[in-house]
Amino acid sequence: MMEKIEDLGKSEMKLLLLLYMKNGKEEYITNLVKALKSPSQLEKSINVLMRRGLVRVEKRGRRKYVILSEKGKRVAKNLYEIFKIL
Numbered sequence: 376m377m378e379k380i381e382d383l384g385k386s387e388m389k390l391l392l393l394l395y396m397k398n399g400k401e402e403y404i405t406n407l408v409k410a411l412k413s414p415s416q417l418e419k420s421i422n423v424l425m426r427r428g429l430v431r432v433e434k435r436g437r438r439k440y441v442i443l444s445e446k447g448k449r450v451a452k453n454l455y456e457i458f459k460i461l
């Protein structure tokens with residue numbers, strides 16, 4: 376159980392929260408690069424979240440979108456509540 380939590384580093388949590396605050400709607404990957412400020416870190420974070428079943432990536436034309444899964448929405452909602460308390 377702890378290794379599942381340890382996989383979610385600061386960048387992964389930030390990405391989940393960014394997507395959650397968009398009301399769970401998809402986000403164009405270029406906008407996420409601007410938010411995380413590192414394309415390589417974004418790619419790593421997306422891969423970690425995809426392995427955990429928290430996000431999926433859809434390609435439409437030449438654009439890629441990151442979308443929260445139902446499980447991802449639940450995790451992001453709980454993270455949001457935690458950060459509100461802190």
